[in-house]
Amino acid sequence: MPLVDPRTFLLVANLLGMLCALVLWVQAKSFPDDIEGLRDWSLAVVLIGFASGLASLRGIVHDGFSIVAASGLLLLGQLLLIIGLQRYSGRTPVWRPTLDVIGAILVLIAWLTFGTHHYQGRIFIMALAHIGFFGYGALLAWRAEPRGFGGRFLAVAFLLGAAVALWRLATLSMAGGQPDEAFDRNLIQQIYLGMFSLGVLGLSIGFILLANERLRVELEFMATRDPMTGALNRRAFFARAAIEWARRERAQRPLAVITSDIDFFKKVNDTHGHHVGDLVIKDFARRASAMLRVPDILARFGGEEFVILLPDTDHANACQVAERIRREIETQRDKTLPKFTVSLGVAVTAGQAGQAADIEALIAEADAALYRAKQGGRNRVEA
Numbered sequence: 268m269p270l271v272d273p274r275t276f277l278l279v280a281n282l283l284g285m286l287c288a289l290v291l292w293v294q295a296k297s298f299p300d301d302i303e304g305l306r307d308w309s310l311a312v313v314l315i316g317f318a319s320g321l322a323s324l325r326g327i328v329h330d331g332f333s334i335v336a337a338s339g340l341l342l343l344g345q346l347l348l349i350i351g352l353q354r355y356s357g358r359t360p361v362w363r364p365t366l367d368v369i370g371a372i373l374v375l376i377a378w379l380t381f382g383t384h385h386y387q388g389r390i391f392i393m394a395l396a397h398i399g400f401f402g403y404g405a406l407l408a409w410r411a412e413p414r415g416f417g418g419r420f421l422a423v424a425f426l427l428g429a430a431v432a433l434w435r436l437a438t439l440s441m442a443g444g445q446p447d448e449a450f451d452r453n454l455i456q457q458i459y460l461g462m463f464s465l466g467v468l469g470l471s472i473g474f475i476l477l478a479n480e481r482l483r484v485e486l487e488f489m490a491t492r493d494p495m496t497g498a499l500n501r502r503a504f505f506a507r508a509a510i511e512w513a514r515r516e517r518a519q520r521p522l523a524v525i526t527s528d529i530d531f532f533k534k535v536n537d538t539h540g541h542h543v544g545d546l547v548i549k550d551f552a553r554r555a556s557a558m559l560r561v562p563d564i565l566a567r568f569g570g571e572e573f574v575i576l577l578p579d580t581d582h583a584n585a586c587q588v589a590e591r592i593r594r595e596i597e598t599q600r601d602k603t604l605p606k607f608t609v610s611l612g613v614a615v616t617a618g619q620a621g622q623a624a625d626i627e628a629l630i631a632e633a634d635a636a637l638y639r640a641k642q643g644g645r646n647r648v649e650a
Contacts, residue, residue, distance in 0.1 A: 284316025287471035294478060302481050307351030308474050314344035315467055335377050338393060342369045345400040348470065352407040355477070372396060387439055394432045394439075401429035408473070417480045421473030428466045493567040495545060496552035504566035504574060508626045511564075511578045515616075522578060523585035523615040524626075526633040527555070527592070529571035530608045530645040539605055547571075547607055551596060558592050574630060582615045582650065589613050589648040597646060608646035612637030615650075 288309045295305035318340035325333040346369065350360045372392060379388040405425035411418045491503035499507065515522040529535075529551060536544040548571055555573065556565050564576040577585055589611040599606040614632035640649040 282316075283468045283471075284312045284319060287468060288312045288316065290475065291471060294475065298478065298482060299485065302355070302478055302485070303357075304351035304353075304355035304474075305478060307347050307354060308471070311344045311347035311351060312467060312471055314340045314347065318344060319467075330380055331377075334380050334389070335373060338376050338389075339369065339373050341393075342372065342396055342400075345397070345404075349400060349404055349407065351474070352404060352411065355474075355481075356407060356411055369396075390439060391436065394436045397432035398429050398436075401425045401432065405429065408477070411477055413480050413484050415480045417473065417476030417478075421470065421477055424466065424469040424473045427469070431466070496549055496567055498552050498556070498573065499564060499566040501566065501568050504564060504568075504576070505626065507564050508576055511576060512626050515578070519617070520579045521581045521615055521617045522576070522629070523580040523582070523588075523613065524629050524633045525575040525577065525585065525589050525592075525611055525613050526630065526637045527551075527573045527575070527589075527609050527611045528637060528641070530610055530641075532571040532607075535605060535607060543604065546604055550601060550604055551607075551609065554595050554600065555592050558588065558595060574633075580615070581617075582613075585613050585615050586648060586650050589650075593646065593648055610637060610640040610645045611648045612640055613648060613650035 291305050291309035291312065295309055298305060318337045321328070321333050321337035321340065327333070346362075346365055349365075350362070353360045375392055376389055379385045379392070402425070405422045408418050408421035408425055411421075491499060493500050511522060514520070529547065532544065532547070535547055548567075551571075552565065552567065552573065555575070559565060559575065559577075562578050566574050566576075568574050575588075577588060580588070593609055593611055596607065596609045612633045613636055614629050616629050636649040640647045643649065
């Protein structure tokens with residue numbers, strides 16, 4: 268069976284690299300700034316593509332370009348893949364001592380090319396480098412958030428690259444002593460180059476999937492959360508509350524709502540400014556959420572008004588939760604903020620006659636209790 272010219276594989280890898288780099292660059296321009304690493308990956312596949320292009324010119328240009336420079340670009344491209352994943356994961360990129368190792372590898376490659384003309388030695392050194400980069404890349408991809416299909420796909424793509432390089436090492440003795448001025452046309456090398464071409468595409472697709480999953484998570488968060496406090500917004504609250512209401516009806520379990528309002532909040536804004544007022548709201552949301560269980564829901568309805576949903580909570584326990592929040596807020600934790608207090612209203616339903624017919628009616632009852640708390644002097648709980 269005739270073998271494909273190795274130049275074909277390298278040219279395909281070059282073209283795929285340029286195409287993937289274009290896609291990654293477009294995504295880097297359109298994605299939020301906090302999704303980092305896309306530019307690094309875009310540059311990485313460009314370098315890998317150029318490396319493939321230079322390698323395909325073997326026998327046409329000087330070996331210093333087609334072997335040594337191509338190897339350097341390939342290793343720098345793989346380093347940038349790692350740097351991109353580190354940036355994506357929020358880590359500080361680590362360039363040294365990897366750059367020093369790459370420099371040492373290039374010196375060794377040059378010696379094996381022009382000094383000893385040791386073809387198999389070059390393959391051995393480069394395969395070891397590939398295993399190191401791909402193995403570490405697989406670890407970073409597996410740990411990357413969100414832990415979904417994109418990260419798993421990317422980790423598998425890295426592992427396949429490492430496996431191919433390891434297989435290349437294991438079959439190195441079968442490569443034969445190829446002269447430096449000719450391409451290695453044996454079947455093993457053909458498969459190795461073919462997997463290399465597909466690997467550029469697979470790694471790029473994996474990182475694009477991973478970045479898209481991060482974007483989806485961020486968009487979902489923005490759509491459901493109050494941007495200032497991180498609490499649920501009104502729309503997301505009612506979506507979650509509808510689920511809890513239906514569960515309450517099926518299980519005949521109590522459901523409680525606490526409405527809260529920061530006392531004299533307008534005075535805080537007028538006296539200290541809106542910036543301090545925003546800090547007060549954030550402080551309340553942070554400390555109130557710390558008083559809640561995992562299934563409890565804290566939502567900001569607007570301004571200084573917050574609503575808390577307490578599944579499977581009866582009247583006595585709901586009042587205890589509200590009182591704990593009131594006492595916590597009454598205690599001034601942050602001396603840089605003005606001391607403030609909060610009034611809270613509690614309403615509970617167990618689906619009995621005369622009780623709220625839906626979640627909005629339950630919130631209305633809690634609001635009525637909150638109004639009584641304010642009328643009664645503020646900094647108190649009414650139920």
